[in-house]
Amino acid sequence: EHHDPNRQKPQTSKNSDSPTPPTLHRKGGAPLDDSLPKGGRIPDEKQKLYEQCLNAPTPARHLSPKERAREAEREKLGLISKERQREMEILKKGGRKAMGVPDEPMIMGTPGLDLITLGLVDADKIPKYELTVEDGRRLAKEYSRVLMRKHRARQAAETNLLRMKKEAIEALPEKLKEAAMIPDLTPFPANRLMASLTPPIEGYIEKVKEAAKK
Template sequence: MFRNLRTLVPSTHSLIQRFPVSGTAKGKGKGKDKAGQPLKRSIIPKKKPSGSGGSGGRGRNAASELTRMAESCLNAPAPLRYLSPKDRQREAEREKLGLISKQRQREMDQAKEKAASPSHDEAFLMGTPGLDYISLGLVDADKIPEYKLTVEDGRRLAKEYSRVLMRKHRARQAAETTLLRLKKEAIAALPEKLQAAALVPDFTPFPANRFMATLTPPIEGYIEKVKEAAKKSVGKEKLR
């Protein structure tokens, strides 16, 4: 019986601390190095808040740039302002007094930029610089004809272009009318039994393995002869 109790009750030496756990502040002194100096406790650096530092500055700059971009898109001025004659007169009177609105200043800046940009009358290169026809020497720049068109010339060319388009359109309509007439005549030339079948539209897809239309009838056995010649040439190359 006592033997069974000994097995159930743990021995007293198992509850006694035989080795020190660590040199912490819980009743124990700090550890010392080989020279006898107390060991310095390692300090973990604290993280800086996200608002300070380079990354925070970049975040603020990106947010401000996005806000500025959204405001510029929402408050973008119209490319062309519409003003009534009365408003134009008022704006001219304000300009005489030295009062210029932002919209008017923007129009004046655009006019200056357009005047400073090269005019369309000057010759300019088309294509990649250095690879265009003039730089390669294929075209002589002095021999290129110059065209100075006026408003009347533009209107005359537009009318002529419209006539050409209408001529093409009428020719296409005449061709379609001729095709329909020939189709009806071909159906009428068929026997009465086949006319009903010819009037039913056929929506079956065109066969993919069908040969294209040719002006002359195909030569029988031509493809087979070509394949045989190709096989013989391949065999000769292998023997070499």
């Protein structure tokens, strides 16, 4: 067939109905609901709940000495913040009990299977400490120094081991040196246990199992 340049294309009337847009479906086949939020927007109720959780007030605040002094000056002028007013109300109600902090130490672990309930540890022999904020900071600094000394000692030991390894490889003959330079990429055995800083206590697992049976 030859194309006729004089042939006119059929014109459609402007009043004809336009084709309906296709309906979008989810992967499972259910159509998308236009009432759902689009573009990853969170509904206002959920957003409000998130903000309340993120901005929830704490039972006790940590303030620097400057902030404490500034707050004391504001109290003298009769200006009390909401956070300070909340702290004062908690102290009036009973201090630690009002904040939900028990006087007795909390038992950690699975209920009924902890060391105190099983009779492996005497609760009366556990030392009790009453530490202030200054004592806690002093102990934290001292502990960080201990960890730093251990870290440096470990670095020095690893450096010494690497140096001895290189010296041992250099002392080998050429054929053995070439074989020693090839890295061993075989996996560790499946029964390899995790590293531990202390040796295992003999009969400890048996005692725990017997106490759990009772």
